[in-house]
Amino acid sequence: xxxxxxxxxxxxxxxxxxxxxxxxxxxxxxxxxxxxxxxxxxxxxxxxxxxxxxxxxxxxxxxxxxxxxxxxxxxxxxxxxxxxxxxxxxxxxxxxxxxxxxxxxxxxxxxxxxxxxxxxxxxxxxxxxxxxxxxxxxxxxxxxxxxxxxxxxxxxxxxxxxxxxxxxxxxxxxxxxxxxxxxxxxxxxxxxxxxxxxxxxxxxxxxxxxxxxxxxxxxxxxxxxxxxxxxxxxxxxxxxxxxxxxxxxxxxxxxxxxxxxxxxxxxxxxxxxxxxxxxxxxxxxxxxxxxxxxxxxxxxxxxxxxxxxxxxxxxxxxxxxxxxxxxxxxxxx
Amino acid sequence: xxxxxxxxxxxxxxxxxxxxxxxxxxxxxxxxxxxxxxxxxxxxxxxxxxxxxxxxxxxxxxxxxxxxxxxxxxxxxxxxxxxxxxxxxxxxxxxxxxxxxxxxxxxxxxxxxxxxxxxxxxxxxxxxxxxxxxxxxxxxxxxxxxxxxxxxxxxxxxxxxxxxxxxxxxxxxxxxxxxxxxxxxxxxxxxxxxxxxxxxxxxxxxxxxxxxxxxxxxxxxxxxxxxxxxxxxxxxxxxxxxxxxxxxxxxxxxxxxxxxx
Numbered sequence: 001x002x003x004x005x006x007x008x009x010x011x012x013x014x015x016x017x018x019x020x021x022x023x024x025x026x027x028x029x030x031x032x033x034x035x036x037x038x039x040x041x042x043x044x045x046x047x048x049x050x051x052x053x054x055x056x057x058x059x060x061x062x063x064x065x066x067x068x069x070x071x072x073x074x075x076x077x078x079x080x081x082x083x084x085x086x087x088x089x090x091x092x093x094x095x096x097x098x099x100x101x102x103x104x105x106x107x108x109x110x111x112x113x114x115x116x117x118x119x120x121x122x123x124x125x126x127x128x129x130x131x132x133x134x135x136x137x138x139x140x141x142x143x144x145x146x147x148x149x150x151x152x153x154x155x156x157x158x159x160x161x162x163x164x165x166x167x168x169x170x171x172x173x174x175x176x177x178x179x180x181x182x183x184x185x186x187x188x189x190x191x192x193x194x195x196x197x198x199x200x201x202x203x204x205x206x207x208x209x210x211x212x213x214x215x216x217x218x219x220x221x222x223x224x225x226x227x228x229x230x231x232x233x234x235x236x237x238x239x240x241x242x243x244x245x246x247x248x249x250x251x252x253x254x255x256x257x258x259x260x261x262x263x264x265x266x267x268x269x270x271x272x273x274x275x276x277x278x279x280x281x282x283x284x285x286x287x288x289x290x291x292x293x294x295x296x297x298x299x300x301x302x303x304x305x306x307x308x309x310x311x312x313x314x315x316x317x318x319x320x321x322x323x324x325x326x327x328x329x330x331x332x333x
Numbered sequence: 334x335x336x337x338x339x340x341x342x343x344x345x346x347x348x349x350x351x352x353x354x355x356x357x358x359x360x361x362x363x364x365x366x367x368x369x370x371x372x373x374x375x376x377x378x379x380x381x382x383x384x385x386x387x388x389x390x391x392x393x394x395x396x397x398x399x400x401x402x403x404x405x406x407x408x409x410x411x412x413x414x415x416x417x418x419x420x421x422x423x424x425x426x427x428x429x430x431x432x433x434x435x436x437x438x439x440x441x442x443x444x445x446x447x448x449x450x451x452x453x454x455x456x457x458x459x460x461x462x463x464x465x466x467x468x469x470x471x472x473x474x475x476x477x478x479x480x481x482x483x484x485x486x487x488x489x490x491x492x493x494x495x496x497x498x499x500x501x502x503x504x505x506x507x508x509x510x511x512x513x514x515x516x517x518x519x520x521x522x523x524x525x526x527x528x529x530x531x532x533x534x535x536x537x538x539x540x541x542x543x544x545x546x547x548x549x550x551x552x553x554x555x556x557x558x559x560x561x562x563x564x565x566x567x568x569x570x571x572x573x574x575x576x577x578x579x580x581x582x583x584x585x586x587x588x589x590x591x592x593x594x
Contacts, residue, residue, distance in 0.1 A: 202452040203441045206434055213427035220425045221439030222410060280429030 029325060030272055030289050033318065037293065041300035048303050051180050058181070059250065061295030062188040063088075063259075065288065066243035067266035068273075069195050070124075070236030072287045075270050076199075077212040077232050078279025079131060079138035084240040084266055086149035087123045088259030091116040091244030093153050096162035096254030099169070109166045116245040117238060123149055124237015128230030146263070153256045162254040173249030184246045191242070195235075196284035208232060212279025265294055268315055272322045293318065338401055340365045340535050341386070341417075341504055346395035348381050355381040357559040359395070363504065366533040368526060370546040370567070373556035374579055379539050382556070383506050386537070387419035388412035400503075418497035419506040422513075424489055428482030432474055433463035435481050436496050462499075470495045470528060487518025494525055504535045511545050523549050543572050557581055 041048040067084045074081045095116030102108035123145055130141040176182040199205040207228055210218040219225045240259075248254040272290035275282025297311045339362035348356040356378045363369050371379050384390040386397065388406035396403050399415050406412050412419070426435050433456070434441075442458045443449035463477050472491040474484065481489060490510050497505045507526070511519040519542075526549045529536050540546050546553060547567060555562045555578040563578040563585040577583040 198452075201454060201456075203443065203454055204452050206430065206438070206441060206454065209430055210427040210434075210438055213429040214425065216423070217425035217427050217438065220409060222413070223439050280427065 030274065030286065030293065030322060034289055034293050034296065037296055037300065041296070041304060044304045045300075048300060053299060053303065055176060055180055055182055057295050057299040058185045058292075060299065061291050062184045063243055063247050064262060064265045064269055064294055065188055065291035066191065066239050066246065067236075067259075067262055068269040068287045068291050069191060069284060070239030071263075071266045071270045072273070072275060072282050072284055073195070073199070073208060073232045074138070074236050075212075075267070075275045075277060076208050076279060076282045077229060078215075078277070079229070079232070080142065080267065080277065081124075081127060081233060081236045082139065082142040082263050083123060083127060083146040083149055084236060084243075085259040085262035085264075086146045086153065087120050087237055087240035088244040088247065088262060089256055090123070090149045090153040090156075091119040091241040092248040092254040092258050093157045093162065093244075093256055094119040095241075095245050096165060096248055097156060099166050100162050100164045104164075104166045106166075106168065109168050112166070112169070113245055116248075117241040120237040120239070120241020120244065121234055122237070124234040124240070125230060127237065128233030131233060132226035132229040150260075157254075157256040159256055161256070162248075163252065165248060165252060165254065169245075169249045170252040173246065173252060184250060187242075187246065191239070192284055192288055199284055204228075204231075209280055212281075214280075265315070266291075268319050269294055271319055274322070274326060276326065290322075339363060339398075340367075340400060342396070342398035343382070343386070344396045344398060346382070346385060346392045346397065348385060348390060348392050354559055356385075356392070358561075359556070359559070360561055361554045361564060363535050363537060365503070365535055366530050367552065368530050368536045368538060368550045370550035370553040371537055371539045371556065372541075372543070372546055372553060372575065372579060373562070376558075377556040377579075378559045379556055380508075381559075383419065383508060383537070383539060386412065386417060386504075387506055388417075413500065416501055416503035417506065418500055418502035418504075420490075420493045420497050420508065420510065422509050424493040426481045426489055426493060429480060431480055432467075432477040432484075432492060433459045435492060436463045436466060436499060438496075440500070466495050466499045470498065470525060472525070485518065487514050487521050490514065490518070490522050491525055494522070494529070498529060498532075498534060502534060504537065505529060506537045506539075508539050509541065510538070511540065511542055519545065543575055547572060547575070555579055557584070561585075 047053065067088065071081055071084060095112045098115040099108045099112035102111055127142050127145050130136050130145070131138050172183050199208065207218065207223050210223065211225055211228060215225060244258065247258050269290035270282060270287050271277065272293060273282065273286025273288070275286065294315055297314050298308065301310050302308055341363040343359050343361050346356055346359040359378065359382060361369070371382065373379050381390065385392050388409045388411045391407065397406065398404070399417070404415060427438065430438070437459050442455040442462070444453040444455045460477060467474055467477065470491070472488070472495055474488060481492060484492070494505065494507070494510070510522050514522065523545060526536055526538065538546060538550060550567045553565045553567055553570065553575060555565065555575065557579065562581065563583065565575065565578065574583065
């Protein structure tokens with residue numbers, strides 16, 4: 001730090017270039033991994049490149065990706081939201097129950113969607129309140145609400161699926177453009193773009209990074225940290241609600257077991273995408289790549305006739321590799 | 334250099350924590366554009382004084398008078414509203430954010446029109462102003478898009494100080510700004526403090542490094558056991574004398590109102 005100036009500058013200029021290359025590669029290395037995985041599956045099983053597989057893989061990716069978008073915001077603030085999977089399940093059930101009660105019409109659809117989103121939002125805001133106002137660590141706070149949400153899910157549904165969903169919802173869930181891009185993918189992509197822009201270009205985004213980077217600094221510069229954290233968990237809950245509705249739409253059924261363990265995959269996607277659990281780092285593009293890697297592994301392994309259980313093995317290894325590479329990059333700085 | 338009216342007057346300020354009387358009776362003043370050193374042994378009351386002036390602590394008694402009127406600082410934001418900015422040792426920078434974002438943290442420039450209403454940042458304007466602030470303060474940063482975590486300790490300190498200034502501070506409280514820095518970087522920070530003075534900004538400098546205090550201050554307030562042991566004019570004093578006041582070998586009577594008059 002206190003090197004004499006001349007040495008410091010000469011050292012820096014050579015070192016700087018190397019870091020630049022590392023950085024450039026570093027930002028895209030997970031994308032490279034994704035491309036390699038896709039190529040390998042494509043070579044092993046040419047049907048992997050079919051329009052149908054593209055449609056089904058991207059559509060199934062939306063479930064984790066929607067959760068992972070919210071999780072990205074949370075993780076950037078150095079928090080964690082373990083409740084998203086359970087909230088996904090609960091939102092599907094509450095939306096399904098509302099729609100079942102109201103019948104098969106447009107009003108039922110709208111009310112059902114609102115009920116599902118509201119369920120997610122309320123759970124998210126509660127998470128935020130418990131974290132920001134009650135000073136409970138995010139891990140414990142959301143572990144608690146995870147249990148609460150999954151319990152309520154089964155209490156409400158008695159463990160049974162709800163299949164009496166309005167036709168517009170289920171036709172949205174199975175709808176697509178040119179047998180190639182499904183409606184859920186379009187909605188998810190839209191939400192990715194909005195949240196990506198919000199995170200990168202808005203004051204809300206800067207404050208999110210600032211809180212994760214140095215909460216005390218954020219507080220001292222006048223940012224209302226508790227309120228911001230409540231909003232962040234609110235977004236995460238809202239995304240879980242949206243995911244719950246879309247999952248129900250896709251399967252034409254709201255199931256109480258939907259979303260189980262999804263939180264771990266969502267967190268994995270965010271971490272593979274380059275976010276740091278210590279906060280201050282992460283972005284939506286990385287999260288999209290991470291989510292797609294997970295979805296591609298799931299569908300690709302099935303297509304090449306490998307037991308699907310290998311997916312979790314592969315995802316586990318990629319998480320560790322991802323974090324290891326990130327550590328190397330930041331040690332070099 | 335001095336205006337007629339002190340910018341800040343600290344009058345009979347007291348503060349205790351439980352049985353411990355941290356501040357017994359603190360009296361001193363700071364004039365616009367004046368650099369005042371606040372020195373003393375550990376536990377003499379420097380930190381408590383700073384915490385009161387920055388609004389983090391509320392005194393038990395006595396007055397803080399800013400620009401001639403009595404103020405009650407109930408939080409850091411109250412102090413900031415008056416134009417009192419504090420740069421703590423931890424600097425309060427977000428290391429993952431770039432220089433411009435840190436300079437504008439909490440008061441970002443937004444786009445005009447509908448984009449501003451949605452909270453879109455005006456990065457271009459922020460960059461332009463950041464560049465201007467840094468040039469004005471003579472802080473050298475290669476690229477303001479660099480993340481603060483990639484900068485040296487001295488550069489970080491300079492950014493923290495520049496941020497305080499750019500918020501329109503009239504008085505900046507600096508807590509050990511050179512403690513973690515090497516010789517060259519310390520020199521730059523001291524230059525920055527002189528720069529603040531030349532711009533009419535008053536500074537209270539807390540430091541254990543006496544040569545630095547003697548180099549940049551106009552006056553030195555020595556605290557001892559929660560009281561003002563002495564107020565020295567820097568150009569008329571020596572390192573030995575300051576140390577004698579710190580250790581209590583010498584003392585002025587702070588009970589006498591002579592300090593304020």
